[in-house]
Amino acid sequence: MSGNTFGRLFKLTTFGESHGPSLGGIIDGCPAGIALSEDIIQQELDKRKPGQSPAGTTRQEPDTIKLCSGVFEGCTTGTPIGFQIANKAHRSQDYESLREVFRPGHADYTYQFKYGTRDHRGGGRASARETVSRVAGGAVAEQFLRTHNIHVLAYTLELGGIEAERIAPEKACENPYFTPDVSVVELWNQRIQDVKEKGDSIGGIVEIQACNVPVGLGEPVFDKLDARLAYALMGVGAVKAVEIGAGMDTADLCGSQNNDPLSKDGFRQNKAGGILGGISSGQTITARATIKPIPSIFLPQKTLNAKGQEVSLQIKGRHDVSAIPRIVPVLKSMVRLTLADMLLLNLGSKCPSVQNP
Amino acid sequence: MSGNTFGRLFKLTTFGESHGPSLGGIIDGCPAGIALSEDIIQQELDKRKPGQSPAGTTRQEPDTIKLCSGVFEGCTTGTPIGFQIANKAHRSQDYESLREVFRPGHADYTYQFKYGTRDHRGGGRASARETVSRVAGGAVAEQFLRTHNIHVLAYTLELGGIEAERIAPEKACENPYFTPDVSVVELWNQRIQDVKEKGDSIGGIVEIQACNVPVGLGEPVFDKLDARLAYALMGVGAVKAVEIGAGMDTADLCGSQNNDPLSKDGFRQNKAGGILGGISSGQTITARATIKPIPSIFLPQKTLNAKGQEVSLQIKGRHDVSAIPRIVPVLKSMVRLTLADMLLLNLGSKCPSVQNP
Amino acid sequence: MSGNTFGRLFKLTTFGESHGPSLGGIIDGCPAGIALSEDIIQQELDKRKPGQSPAGTTRQEPDTIKLCSGVFEGCTTGTPIGFQIANKAHRSQDYESLREVFRPGHADYTYQFKYGTRDHRGGGRASARETVSRVAGGAVAEQFLRTHNIHVLAYTLELGGIEAERIAPEKACENPYFTPDVSVVELWNQRIQDVKEKGDSIGGIVEIQACNVPVGLGEPVFDKLDARLAYALMGVGAVKAVEIGAGMDTADLCGSQNNDPLSKDGFRQNKAGGILGGISSGQTITARATIKPIPSIFLPQKTLNAKGQEVSLQIKGRHDVSAIPRIVPVLKSMVRLTLADMLLLNLGSKCPSVQNP
Amino acid sequence: MSGNTFGRLFKLTTFGESHGPSLGGIIDGCPAGIALSEDIIQQELDKRKPGQSPAGTTRQEPDTIKLCSGVFEGCTTGTPIGFQIANKAHRSQDYESLREVFRPGHADYTYQFKYGTRDHRGGGRASARETVSRVAGGAVAEQFLRTHNIHVLAYTLELGGIEAERIAPEKACENPYFTPDVSVVELWNQRIQDVKEKGDSIGGIVEIQACNVPVGLGEPVFDKLDARLAYALMGVGAVKAVEIGAGMDTADLCGSQNNDPLSKDGFRQNKAGGILGGISSGQTITARATIKPIPSIFLPQKTLNAKGQEVSLQIKGRHDVSAIPRIVPVLKSMVRLTLADMLLLNLGSKCPSVQNP
Secondary structure: OOOOOOOOOOEEEEEEOOOOOOOEHHHHOOOEEOEEEEEHHHHHHHOOOOOOOOOOOOOOOOEEEEEOOEEEEEOOOOOOEEEEEEEEOOOOHHHHHHOOOOOOOOOOOHHOOOOHHOOHHHHHHHHHHHHHHHHHHHHHHHHOOOOOOOEEEEEEEEEEEEEOOOHHHHHHOOOOOOOOOOOHHHHHHHHHHHHHOOOOOOOOEEEEEEOOOOOOEEEOEEEOOHHHHHHHHOOOOOOOEEEEOHHHHHOOOOOHHHOOOOEEEEEEEOOOOOOOEEEEEEOOOEEEEEEOOOOOOOOEEEEEEEOEEEEEEEOOOOOEEEEOOOHHHHHHHHHHHHHHHHHHHHHOOOOOOOOOO | OOEOOOOOOOOHHHOOOOOOEEEEEEOOOEEEEEEOOOHHHHHHHHHHOOOOOOOOOOOOOOOEEEEOOOOOOOOEEOOOOOEEEOOOOOOOHHHHHHHOOOOOOOOOOHHHHHHOOOOOOHHHHHOHHHHHOOOOHHHHHHHHHHHHOEEEEEEEEEEEOOEEEOHHHHHHHHHHOOOOOHHHHHHHHHHHHHHHHOOOOEEEEEEEEEEEOOOOOOOOOOOHHHHHHHHHHOOOOOOOEEEEOOOOHHHHEEEEHHHOOOEOOOEEEOOOOOEEEEEEEEOOEEEEEEEEEOOOOOOEEEEEEEEEEEEOOOOOOOOOOEEOOOOHHHHHHHHHHHHHHHHHHHHOOOOOOOOOO | EEEOOOOOOEEEEEEEOOOOEEEEEEEEEEOOEEOHHHHHHHHHHHHHHOOOOOOOOOOOOOOOOOEEOOOOOOOOOOOHHHHHHHHOOHHHHHHHHHEEOOOOOHHHHHHHHHHHOOOOHHHHHHHHHHHHHHHHHHHHHHHHHOOOOOEEEEEEEEEEEOOOOOOOOHHHHOOOOOOOOOOHHHHHHHHHHHHHHHHHOEEEEEEEEEEEOOOOOOOOOOOOOHHHHHHHOOOOOOEEEEEEEEEOHHHHHHHHHHHHOOEEEEEEOOOOOOOEEOEEEOOOOEEEEEEEEOOOOOOOOEEEOOOOEEEEEEOOOOOOOOOOOHHHHHHHHHHHHHHHHHHHHHHHOOOOOOOOO | OOOEEOOOOEEEEEEOOOOOOEEEEEEOOEEEEEEHHHHHHHHHHHOOOOOOOOOOOOOOOOEEEEEEEOOEEEEEEOOEEEEEEEEOOOOHHHHHHHHEEEEOOOHHHHOOOEEEEEOOOHHHHHOOOHHHHHHHHHHHHHHHOOOOOOOOEEEEEEEEEEOOOOOOOHHHHHHOOOOOHHHHHHHHHHHHHHHHHHHOOOEEEEEEEEEEOOOOOOEEEOOOHHHHHHHHHHHOEEEEEEOOOOHHHHHOEEHHOOOEEOOEEEEEEOOOOEEEEEEEEEOOOEEEEEEOOOOOOOOOOOOOOOOOEEEEEOOOOOOOEEOOOOOHHHHHHHHHHHEEEEEEEHHHHHHOOOOOO
16 A cells, blocks of 8 residues: 555655554645644644534544644744644444455455455544544645635535535535535435434535636646646545536537636636646636545445355444535645645746746 | 656656657556557557547548567567657648637646746647557557456547447447447537537547456555546546546435445446445446537637737637547546556555465 | 655655654555564664664663554554654753754754754754654564565674674674674774764764565666665765675776676676666675764864854764764665565566566 | 656656667656757767777767757747657677677676566667666756756766876866876776777776755755765666765764864865755765776676576677766766756745745
8 A cells, every 4th residue: 555645745645544543644845934833733623523513423533633743933844744643532342343344335345355454443544534634734735825825615515415506615614514505504404314314324515616826736748737636536535526617517518618718807707617738727726526425324235244255234333424524624635735736846847037928 | 847757657758749740758667578569559549540530630640659669579678668659740830820829728828827938839738639648658558457357448428418328338449439329420420510510619428447457456545546547537638527436426326325235246236436445346447537628619719819918819720629539549548557557556565475355 | 855755665754853742654555464563663773772882872762663553463454554753852952052053064054044944953853863763664674575585684894994894794783883793892992982082973884785685676777776775875864975786896896807707506706786787686785885973073163153153163962972883773774675665666577477587 | 667767856767778769768847948959968968979988889879869849949848858869870680699698797687587588689778878868868957957057067086996186177078088187098098908908897986066056955854965866876887886075985084074164155175075964055066986897898708598507608799998988978967867856846945935044
């Protein structure tokens, strides 16, 4: 497993299993001189913490960040930033019965065959719990992006088949579902309640916007900004589709509809999602991720055990009904990490003597 | 621009502009002992060549591959495989009028600001012409995948809003649109004709399947197989959305519907698209890409010139009406390159002494 | 600072300053199924601990390893191995006077200009204390190498100008100087005592041997095994020269002397140091590192302060008289990490169907 | 073989065998707006061409550079720079007898076992002929370095045991041996003549200086500037040792002698070779490489053939008597490439708002 580093220059490397001693990571490549403290990161971690919406688990993790290095007198020093989050509330006994069985929709089967072994407790490394390190990394990236006035928003556009409108994206962080449309909260509460009673789970759609991104981020050909965003978002467990700008709708449009005309006042529309030829255009970057229903359901399921026998499985324990809303700060973090990386990569794109038009 | 290498172990690095002397690339990391010749690659290049469907341009490029290194007596030697494709049919004079204007939907504007300069002829490096090197790389990857019995298919599911059925994916390569459903060919011909007469362009949807992929490919956490596929496909110009398995449909499903139950005879369905926890499960890998309408249209468009003045632009020259079908072998190539890379990355996942269950 | 990851597949990323809360790292890419425990790593850390030879500091760090992830029931799981070593015995007040002055031979000056800031306490990230994470990483690499029967030795060949003979390299770990020639111990003790009394410091030469390395490790052209070893060893603070095999002596040899003839019983000599064309030949790999005298001396030195004024500096605190012997396990660790990486990189060098002669 | 890319941001990827159709490479990451032409590169290639000193082969390669992409109207565009050098003067028949035998000191044996196959003609990829691509890459790096006023020198300090003085390093490029001390030319001519008559070969020592390098290049911990230089130089075939600054001499110095004191007028000496803590200090960077005698000698040698039989081998063909002087521009190129890369890597070391003292 050598895929635990994200980024080329602003690099986050993470470790940690759901039921191990701790999770954490190292951020390497963060410029020196950026304000940073445990408090700043903790605020972001708190947005991902369980127990804040009806959709969440009752596992009560404090998720307390501990900075180990890289910060001196309130600022980054340019050296790697090590951080750690202890696992406190794991109840490994809940998982003993899962040692020898492959849960449908989970990574149990594939980990077992890939590695010949696995830490079955709570999904081990495949647990959504690993995303706590992504959020910590994203919080550091955010501090860097702020020095460039870049701002990233994320919000829930759909939950369990019920859509929200983009009414107030910038206020989405104020409600537990991160919805930009508070008129759907009651409907979503009801939907969650119904699904929970059935022992089932649901998914939805999350949108991310990045504002004030300067022209020029993204490295064609293979490292287009949209390609890096797709990689970043699809790498989060539960994401099954990624769209940029008008996304899937562009399949049915004509070029004359889809091209964004340029005027003195900027682009006249933004079907492209702020990216042309893989490079940011100065418009708002827009990406959407489709979230599948989480696989841990309480209904009986048919599956195999490690001996290859067919068994009926009924999962116990504490599980979210939906990866939304807790996945929202995670996806926001991945966009932040991507932009921080692309900002650094762009620094050497042209000689200082070359002038823009 | 330092994003011209794809892959971590099976690596393709490419170069070349639309109107420069040549395009080409280097494949580094291909194992020794694999059968390879110019003929094998040429067959794949011919599938991408223009002039084979009504949707294509009339630019007549022979696209002849020249191998420069890495092959000795019909087999790869383990050393880097250099290759080159000369540009023959470029007519740079067609583009002189575009030197000082930013075509809507194109990368003209973003390249100019990122690099402070650009080769305006035919889109330069941002031209779809760069994909010829991807197809050459994919053809080499395919030779490696064959030694593992892996087979990759790609086919058009939708063009200009008209859908095709997955009737015979394996025969899609036999018709000019790469459709698995020949019943739509006449409709698509008509659609293309209508759009061409209007001077407009259209998009569509392409699906890729990888068969016989063994369990275990994909490197969690950030380098999940689906994340790498999303990166690979979204990095192709014109792609605006990527789905894995049931993709966007999973937003509206319950966990009990979306989980693929396991039985002695294998999985009972494949909503996951052959990937669990970022690792291939042994099922067929399925991915879909949404293709936007190509931005080169012959209708007048409002835009800016390099002096910042608003102008009306009417593009001339030879352009495809749709990136489909020529993009189909390109997307197939990207999946081949991804799988070849993930195969090599997986070699060290466990100690030889560790046994599978 | 984005250079804190070592290796391409067997990857060690480290963090930590001399006087921060802790040091540590993440090992990503270690195959699953390898025996590992805190005890195994602790044994290696103990060899680097101060207070074991007359040349060492009196700072008493327990250097206790804490594994955070990646090991389950005594074996690696293939997931990243996070580890941490707390700083216990730092006395930051010793360094307050160094906040505004650049110590000669140290990285104070260059860090200040590169990052615009620095953690001055104990040298911060530039302290030799960072090597504790290298030794932890090397201990994990060693566990992997053992599954291939590879064994790495390191020993001191020269200290303060006094040479040792290669009498018993395999017993070097049994004495405090890691010398293969116990007859020099008394001379070295005397030399250390003399230098310590003068408040000065000394350097020397360390040799590393890797036995039972199979033919084939090393990736030409740029990633030759010798190039990777030179990179690994020169990246350790205090190393000023790296030699492979006969090293500098080859400048004065003729080809007829330097070529190692092949016979049925193997090579007849080993001037090449076990590497031909950048690839291991099956002979013992031999490398040597020259260690400069450590820059922390107690004699008065002329230097500049942060205001650009010339000052006379007299360093206080607890410092080693020589980086030898504590650097010996560090250099051994770097060779272990290099070989583990090259072993994994070599897995895909040829198709399984290709036979050796 | 996946080690054919050099650099992290300023990246050179190369291909090509001694007797294949051509050699060449791709430079990815070169900033836009830098003056470049085939003539500029050709001048550097001409310095490496055979036939210019008595030590060289009589193989007459024109080594003509052909630029394929990345340059438009005399300047780099930021897109990858593809280039090619055709093989013209190879006489493969000279090598037919070497198909089944392993030449001592060459990579024949190790390539055969690593890859299970090899192109035996002229050493294939292991031929020094691959360095032509390094020189082309170095010439591009030089154009970038010039925009920062950095200048790199290389010169021969020793040949066949006879030393030169550092009298006029900047004039070394004016004589065929690249010696800074023309008083040795006659002695070296004689030495070469003697060795040639015996059918033997010799080595020597080359030194490289980089002037006007700003403070701050180098990425601790593993990517120290000296570590990257050691990697760069040791990766050139025939190099067996690399020293930085005082190098091996530091083993015998005391700290009080080796520390470079700082004064208002800069450093008072340069034992460190311009690098402190892995970061450039603003002093002249100094590195030395020891060159082994080339393994192709005309004397009979004992070795094995592919069947494992002992044979006596007498090499024919055209071979240099020493890798010096042709290796001098190669080593200079590697330092140029390293510095160009480190310059780009350093761009994001600190926030623009952070001030230097």
